[in-house]
Amino acid sequence: MASDERVTLVASEHEAWARKAAEMAVEILEHLPNAKIEHIGSTSVPGLPAKPVVDLAVGMAAGEIVLAGRELAVLPREVVNAV
Numbered sequence: 001m002a003s004d005e006r007v008t009l010v011a012s013e014h015e016a017w018a019r020k021a022a023e024m025a026v027e028i029l030e031h032l033p034n035a036k037i038e039h040i041g042s043t044s045v046p047g048l049p050a051k052p053v054v055d056l057a058v059g060m061a062a063g064e065i066v067l068a069g070r071e072l073a074v075l076p077r078e079v080v081n082a083v
Contacts, residue, residue: 009049017043020054028058031071035060
């Protein structure tokens, strides 16, 4: 992000963001059943204002990284951008 760009934070919508993270995790797990997925970032913290972007961390065994990339490439852009 450029230093002159403004970041807009919105009031916490933690419950909605948590539901969205869970939905995204289910979709990812359909393609990567061995993945470990965590909802991370400001949207994962109840009561914290945040950018309205749900972030997920996806953990995979080192030997499965190439497969993971191929599998994630078939997911909708909104899910892949979150990973």
